[in-house]
Amino acid sequence: MIQRFLSLEWKQFTRASYFQKGIAIKILLFFAAIYFGSAAVFLGIGVFFIAEKLVPSVDPVITVNNFLIYWFLFDLAIRFFMQQLPVMNIKPLMTIPIKRETIIHYLLGKTTLSFFNFIPLFIFLPFSTVLLFKGYAVMNVVCWFVSIISLSLSVNFINFLINKNNKVFYIIISLLAIFVGLEFFKIFKISEPIGIAFNALYNQPYLVIIPVLLMMILYRINFNFIKNEFYLDGAISKKADKVDTTDLSWMDRFGSIAVFLKNDVRLIWRNARPKQVLMMSFLFLFYGLIFYTQEVYQKMPVFLAFASMFVTGGFLMTFGQLVPSWDSEYFKLLMSQNIPYKKYLESKWYLMVVGVTVSFVLSTPYLYFGWKIFGMIAAGALFNIGLNSFITLFGGALNRVPIELNVKAKAFSNTNGFNPTQMLIALPKLGLPMLLFYIPYKLINFEAGLLVLALSGVLGMIFKNFFISTIEGIYQKGKYKTIAAFAEKN
Structure with missing residues (x-):
């Protein structure tokens, strides 16, 4: 069934009147993805040495962990503005015997294939490889890497939710501004307690279960949210309860x-x-x-x-x-x-x-x-x-x-x-x-x-x-x- 969905989307794209224009834009985006992906790989390789040079008295892993919270908050903010969530015309599918669960799993699966989910992979995989070459414990590095990727996918599913409620996004942006302000003016280093939590993920490999469970829970929350709205008389057709009559x-x-x-x-x-x-x-x-x-x-x-x-x-x-x-x-x-x-x-x-x-x-x-x-x-x-x-x-x-x-x-x-x-x-x-x-x-x-x-x-x-x-x-x-x-x- 997943193969059939992919086939339908490909036919929709190639048969559209804007196909030539769409393919030109896709080519431009492809080259942009190659550029930013390559930059991310080089950044991932250099992060260890940059951290080592900036804070020579501290283990580079600890330095990176102390600032990972800003990476995830920044990642969430960028996703909100730039990540285009998958869209699918489900009305025709609701009249034929296809399970709703199959369609929902397909939609959520498409979100994991976003370029924004590959950026953490391009950065943290080279960084983890450098750690292994530097002699760090294999089990610790692998579990830490799995934790980071799981948290990145969690951010992906959080973004799916906050797109339904902009207030959540404003709260997150405000928190980011407050955190940066507290850190910049040396009032309170918020990165330290959160850094301790990320360091624990590295030092205690069995804690990898926490980010994995978080990712699974968020996936299920998104699944239930879509399933509850998966009706023609639900979110698809909205009724106007109130008309805005602003005096202009x-x-x-x-x-x-x-x-x-x-x-x-x-x-x-x-x-x-x-x-x-x-x-x-x-x-x-x-x-x-x-x-x-x-x-x-x-x-x-x-x-x-x-x-x-x-x-x-x-x-x-x-x-x-x-x-x-x-x-x-x-x-x-x-x-x-x-x-x-x-x-x-x-x-x-x-x-x-x-x-x-x-x-x-x-x-x-x-x-x-x-x-x-x-x-x-x-x-x-x-x-x-x-x-x-x-x-x-x-x-x-x-x-x-x-x-x-x-x-x-x-x-x-x-x-x-x-x-x-x-x-x-x-x-x-x-x-x-x-x-x-x-x-x-x-x-x-x-x-x-x-x-x-x-x-x-x-x-x-x-x-x-x-x-x-x-x-x-x-x-x-x-x-x-x-x-x-x-x-x-x-």
């Missing part, structure tokens, strides 16, 4: 574009994927911490300019790049209304401006790093509003991949709505600000680079009508191709 009349002040702005606000408020993208754009605010806290980047301001684009451009780069795909489910109806296309594009521009502005206000804590850094963030915000927004809208004219709003998907990993053209459009969005800053910075000084970057954004706002009209012409030219593409069912 205050947006009428925006005139003829108000109808579009209201539509976008409702779209974000009522659908899972736009909400996830909005949350993801908030995380871009912390991108600057990667660069502003490292002394090496202080001598390379061009990379600081690169980081500044992300601090205020999160919403623009995540939500904006999928215009007009967000409206794909009702695009034909939208285009049949007696409303100028220019107003539609203008509303999207204003929405991105609001996103950049809110991100800029929330970035004020970066004043801690000095006025130069904050000035770079301000210049980046102006560039995002004045030029990046129009580059993003232009890229949308080339994006004709529909998005299913009612399907809960990962903001990062879901290829629904993905177009390789977006990768090409991303080059000027990231490279142009670096170039505009670097040339005057190199020829004159740092302040000149900031001024040119900021003025480029101001000029973009001055010529807003010209850019909008030009982009409108491109959208109008491909309007019917876009309608036809959105009409295709994936």
Whole structure:
């Protein structure tokens, strides 16, 4: 029966109208998997020697065990955003004599084949091999390795559960932030007691039974959860008990574009994927911490300019790049209304401006790093509003991949709505600000680079009508191709 399921999924993939596009994306993902898998293997080999060099007075195994908790919490957070859980059309299967248990076991089995479950294998298998070559006890190393893999699969099944309840995810992220804060400010080293537990898994091989049992219990919990919802009148068909009637009349002040702005606000408020993208754009605010806290980047301001684009451009780069795909489910109806296309594009521009502005206000804590850094963030915000927004809208004219709003998907990993053209459009969005800053910075000084970057954004706002009209012409030219593409069912 499992073989039959695999055969059905292969036929569904190869016979779909988007097969060529889907296979191209799969090839790109395959090469990405090879790259990250190879990096994980090299990391696994080097972990022992890195730990030995950083803390020479402590056994590398103990050092690794002390920080394993952060690995698992980080793994869970990344899985939540990027791991695409398996989906299967079960309605046709419910009318034929196939046991529900078989289908559920197949679905859960597919989750274990995720690339995210192979990453721990690529890291900890080479690390365990190094331990064996270094003369560590075979039984201890093998049981410890089995424990780590079992815990990784447990994280996989926990992720399956928290996808049904986002509150659990927020709690876990908050705990991670608290743990890191306590450890960083040396208030309480939370890693030590948890590290003792992981060290016990290594020193007492028989304790391997605990992670294995935990994995089995979580598997059973997931199994029962799916089984209880495995009915046509259960989770598959949901009834609307309450209609959200949020008052958006205050947006009428925006005139003829108000109808579009209201539509976008409702779209974000009522659908899972736009909400996830909005949350993801908030995380871009912390991108600057990667660069502003490292002394090496202080001598390379061009990379600081690169980081500044992300601090205020999160919403623009995540939500904006999928215009007009967000409206794909009702695009034909939208285009049949007696409303100028220019107003539609203008509303999207204003929405991105609001996103950049809110991100800029929330970035004020970066004043801690000095006025130069904050000035770079301000210049980046102006560039995002004045030029990046129009580059993003232009890229949308080339994006004709529909998005299913009612399907809960990962903001990062879901290829629904993905177009390789977006990768090409991303080059000027990231490279142009670096170039505009670097040339005057190199020829004159740092302040000149900031001024040119900021003025480029101001000029973009001055010529807003010209850019909008030009982009409108491109959208109008491909309007019917876009309608036809959105009409295709994936």
